Amino acid sequence: SGSPESRIRSAQRGAGRKGQGVPICLGCRAPSTAGWEQARCSASTHLTWSVCTPRVINAEKSEFNEDQAACCQISIRRREPGLEEDEEWLILCSTQFLTGYYWALFDGHGGPEAAIIASNYLHYCIKQKLEEVVGGITEAHPPMHLSGRCVCDSDPQFVEEKHIHAEDLVVGALENAFQECDEVIGQEMEATNQMGGCTALAALYFQGKLYVANAGDSRAILVLKDNVVPMSCEFTPETERQRIQHLAFLFPKLLDGEFTRFEFPRRLKGDDVGQKVLYRDYFMEGWGYKTVEKADLKYPLVHGHGKQARLLGTLAVSRGLGDHQLKVIDTNIEVKPFLSCIPKVNVFDFALHDIKEDDVLIMATDGLWDVLCNKEVAHMVRSFLAENRTDPHRFSELAKCLVCRARGKKRAHQWMLDDSHEASYDDISVFVIPLHNRDED
Amino acid sequence: SGSPESRIRSAQRGAGRKGQGVPICLGCRAPSTAGWEQARCSASTHLTWSVCTPRVINAEKSEFNEDQAACCQISIRRREPGLEEDEEWLILCSTQFLTGYYWALFDGHGGPEAAIIASNYLHYCIKQKLEEVVGGITEAHPPMHLSGRCVCDSDPQFVEEKHIHAEDLVVGALENAFQECDEVIGQEMEATNQMGGCTALAALYFQGKLYVANAGDSRAILVLKDNVVPMSCEFTPETERQRIQHLAFLFPKLLDGEFTRFEFPRRLKGDDVGQKVLYRDYFMEGWGYKTVEKADLKYPLVHGHGKQARLLGTLAVSRGLGDHQLKVIDTNIEVKPFLSCIPKVNVFDFALHDIKEDDVLIMATDGLWDVLCNKEVAHMVRSFLAENRTDPHRFSELAKCLVCRARGKKRAHQWMLDDSHEASYDDISVFVIPLHNRDED
Numbered sequence: 001s002g003s004p005e006s007r008i009r010s011a012q013r014g015a016g017r018k019g020q021g022v023p024i025c026l027g028c029r030a031p032s033t034a035g036w037e038q039a040r041c042s043a044s045t046h047l048t049w050s051v052c053t054p055r056v057i058n059a060e061k062s063e064f065n066e067d068q069a070a071c072c073q074i075s076i077r078r079r080e081p082g083l084e085e086d087e088e089w090l091i092l093c094s095t096q097f098l099t100g101y102y103w104a105l106f107d108g109h110g111g112p113e114a115a116i117i118a119s120n121y122l123h124y125c126i127k128q129k130l131e132e133v134v135g136g137i138t139e140a141h142p143p144m145h146l147s148g149r150c151v152c153d154s155d156p157q158f159v160e161e162k163h164i165h166a167e168d169l170v171v172g173a174l175e176n177a178f179q180e181c182d183e184v185i186g187q188e189m190e191a192t193n194q195m196g197g198c199t200a201l202a203a204l205y206f207q208g209k210l211y212v213a214n215a216g217d218s219r220a221i222l223v224l225k226d227n228v229v230p231m232s233c234e235f236t237p238e239t240e241r242q243r244i245q246h247l248a249f250l251f252p253k254l255l256d257g258e259f260t261r262f263e264f265p266r267r268l269k270g271d272d273v274g275q276k277v278l279y280r281d282y283f284m285e286g287w288g289y290k291t292v293e294k295a296d297l298k299y300p301l302v303h304g305h306g307k308q309a310r311l312l313g314t315l316a317v318s319r320g321l322g323d324h325q326l327k328v329i330d331t332n333i334e335v336k337p338f339l340s341c342i343p344k345v346n347v348f349d350f351a352l353h354d355i356k357e358d359d360v361l362i363m364a365t366d367g368l369w370d371v372l373c374n375k376e377v378a379h380m381v382r383s384f385l386a387e388n389r390t391d392p393h394r395f396s397e398l399a400k401c402l403v404c405r406a407r408g409k410k411r412a413h414q415w416m417l418d419d420s421h422e423a424s425y426d427d428i429s430v431f432v433i434p435l436h437n438r439d440e441d
Numbered sequence: 442s443g444s445p446e447s448r449i450r451s452a453q454r455g456a457g458r459k460g461q462g463v464p465i466c467l468g469c470r471a472p473s474t475a476g477w478e479q480a481r482c483s484a485s486t487h488l489t490w491s492v493c494t495p496r497v498i499n500a501e502k503s504e505f506n507e508d509q510a511a512c513c514q515i516s517i518r519r520r521e522p523g524l525e526e527d528e529e530w531l532i533l534c535s536t537q538f539l540t541g542y543y544w545a546l547f548d549g550h551g552g553p554e555a556a557i558i559a560s561n562y563l564h565y566c567i568k569q570k571l572e573e574v575v576g577g578i579t580e581a582h583p584p585m586h587l588s589g590r591c592v593c594d595s596d597p598q599f600v601e602e603k604h605i606h607a608e609d610l611v612v613g614a615l616e617n618a619f620q621e622c623d624e625v626i627g628q629e630m631e632a633t634n635q636m637g638g639c640t641a642l643a644a645l646y647f648q649g650k651l652y653v654a655n656a657g658d659s660r661a662i663l664v665l666k667d668n669v670v671p672m673s674c675e676f677t678p679e680t681e682r683q684r685i686q687h688l689a690f691l692f693p694k695l696l697d698g699e700f701t702r703f704e705f706p707r708r709l710k711g712d713d714v715g716q717k718v719l720y721r722d723y724f725m726e727g728w729g730y731k732t733v734e735k736a737d738l739k740y741p742l743v744h745g746h747g748k749q750a751r752l753l754g755t756l757a758v759s760r761g762l763g764d765h766q767l768k769v770i771d772t773n774i775e776v777k778p779f780l781s782c783i784p785k786v787n788v789f790d791f792a793l794h795d796i797k798e799d800d801v802l803i804m805a806t807d808g809l810w811d812v813l814c815n816k817e818v819a820h821m822v823r824s825f826l827a828e829n830r831t832d833p834h835r836f837s838e839l840a841k842c843l844v845c846r847a848r849g850k851k852r853a854h855q856w857m858l859d860d861s862h863e864a865s866y867d868d869i870s871v872f873v874i875p876l877h878n879r880d881e882d
Contacts, residue, residue, distance in 0.1 A: 127478035133730055144706055148728045158706040161746050164728050171727025248614050265599040276587035283783045286612025289574055289587045305602050342724045
């Protein structure tokens with residue numbers, strides 16, 4: 001409905017409306033020197049959780065911090081069927097609300113623009129998509145027909161046999177919201193002649209469950225008293241190699257004769273021709289040996305290892321939003337066909353767990369996870385919270401502490417960790433979200 | 442090398458050769474009445490493990506048992522580079538062998554022919570593919586060049602960084618072997634004007650590790666003293682819905698206007714048009730609501746639930762060998778493009794586990810798992826083996842006992858389980874493979 005600009009304006013307009021609107025955490029450009037920048041979440045009496053996103057720019061890596069953060073309360077309203085949106089605003093405030101809490105991190109590349117749009121717009125897409133299915137969410141088993149009308153007597157049985165629960169509607173809404181947000185970013189970036197993309201990690205607490213939707217290489221983990229629960233997995237050219245290679249197998253023209261779809265342990269050279277070298281094709285999790293032909297000397301579609309892994313020699317992530325215009329440098333090869341904007345959604349049901357006082361959700365961009373593993377973060381979380389039990393700002397302080405640890409200290413011209421390993425050179429953003437007493441006002 | 446027939450004949454011929462050949466468990470058509478048929482594994486002094494595959498035909502479901510089984514020892518020979526296969530046979534018996542043990546189950550559909558070819562040929566493909574990479578298997582880290590020649594000084598580093606181990610070459614060989622076997626079945630079936638396909642579940646014990654490769658809905662589990670380890674997962678239209686729908690999204694012509702790629706909880710009808718009903722598209726793990734259009738009334742690409750789930754209304758599995766000629770009845774729509782012949786390979790490293798006397802690998806076709814869950818099978822395995830500790834044939838007897846339990850008893854015109862649930866109406870094949878003392882002669 002309407003141009004992307006008007007939709008974004010409308011999302012922002014909606015934010016101002018008391019009780020119904022979406023409080024928006026506006027992303028903004030960070031200063032060009034290293035320093036703290038607290039994420040500014042609109043002060044809302046509805047946002048009951050203390051949250052903190054310290055952000056830091058590291059060691060002159062980029063002029064602008066490409067990470068963006070957002071957090072807000074999302075009020076899901078039952079739609080009166082048949083009414084237009086503008087008419088709906090005229091209806092007096094209804095008591096029929098479902099409330100969700102939302103946190104998200106966006107790690108931009110090729111400029112911060114896509115991350116800024118996403119941080120302003122994704123929660124609006126989520127709100128919209130949830131409202132579209134809200135009639136089904138309030139039932140344990142959603143009805144076959146959203147209207148509740150039963151066309152077949154056995155409709156409830158079909159739904160039950162397929163094990164469709166309210167939770168699946170939320171997952172579907174998140175998947176569709178990411179896709180819509182990606183489309184809007186594409187239109188907006190084209191209209192304003194901007195480039196770039198971003199990863200997206202979004203957490204939604206809704207109806208007693210935590211949903212974590214991830215498209216990119218950020219990460220969310222639950223640090224509980226007795227264990228650590230990963231709530232996301234990373235999507236990179238390495239982890240999605242088979243999907244990417246398969247697409248090139250199905251549509252070889254996408255590579256325009258410039259890339260080889262095979263993976264090799266290193267870039268091949270003339271001396272390798274005629275030799276049998278290690279390789280993998282799209283259908284292989286294992287490795288084989290392949291007699292090298294001249295065509296294998298082309299640059300590999302997926303190449304490099306770990307943080308150096310690249311898709312088409314260009315991108316370090318394989319899922320995210322934006323990048324609609326991105327081409328491989330000096331070619332006509334588009335990157336977007338190989339990217340997915342669909343998140344993987346993980347669900348954590350609080351009803352099945354006894355949440356303790358110091359249990360938290362940690363969300364962070366790759367800048368943190370590049371230098372700290374889950375175990376190290378969990379150790380820091382537990383010891384910090386135990387040592388600062390009386391500090392009312394201890395969750396914010398913990399977030400700062402995590403960023404600080406990953407940023408390291410500048411010694412001569414290098415940023416170093418305490419253990420004298422090299423520190424993260426990337427932007428770092430961290431959310432620390434306490435899980436205890438989450439339903440108290 | 443050569444026509445499929447000559448290759449198959451050569452595989453069978455090879456079986457007779459002492460010490461070098463592959464002992465073949467020839468599948469054969471079972472009698473058309475319910476009864477036991479012991480899998481005949483060629484008596485070989487090299488096959489040290491007692492194995493048993495009782496097979497049974499159930500309740501007149503099919504005239505012929507479509508299950509096939511194979512087990513044999515596979516001797517992997519280092520190839521002299523540059524020698525033709527026929528010349529190699531002339532070389533005197535080499536001591537340079539690696540020995541593997543192989544068991545496989547094939548569940549045919551549309552006739553037993555594909556399963557028979559697969560049971561005669563897959564182990565030959567595996568032997569071939571392993572021999573092609575054997576030079577790399579004997580090293581902890583396979584060399585970049587199969588020849589061992591180092592083109593780059595840092596080649597070993599590249600291989601190590603990619604975490605490529607000997608195990609990955611075996612996995613790759615299995616993946617490639619399934620693909621080659623599928624091609625040969627396609628050629629053979631076309632040449633002899635036959636139809637049909639089969640699932641394939643193959644286990645290979647090699648160099649201290651157990652590899653289980655699965656394409657279809659058979660299942661393998663390890664029943665150990667203290668836990669049960671699933672060694673495969675099932676590939677059905679339901680478990681592979683997203684892959685299948687995605688292909689239809691990329692190539693809509695494959696559906697020829699006859700099917701809808703969307704999934705609905707039930708087949709839609711005229712009354713549903715204009716309503717919002719539950720649906721899923723290729724990118725969704727969750728569910729959403731979609732306004733029904735006329736095109737949505739077409740038969741769904743993936744439809745039905747559990748054992749009733751079908752691909753294109755035709756097949757109950759989404760991976761396997763064969764089916765190259767299969768078309769949806771009364772249409773020109775091919776099923777093969779939606780099928781995958783690539784197995785998922787799971788590896789179990791015996792060096793990391795303390796294997797006890799009664800620990801076994803259970804492999805069985807879906808006829809068993811349709812009526813017995815892992816937990817029930819594990820319970821039967823443990824109690825049967827504990828009660829029959831002195832019986833030298835206890836593993837064979839256990840296999841019979843498992844088949845018997847799933848087959849149930851005929852009461853009036855129905856086959857019933859002990860708990861008076863309906864018994865399996867499918868063919869049932871079971872391997873019970875003891876894991877203790879596996880390297881003793």
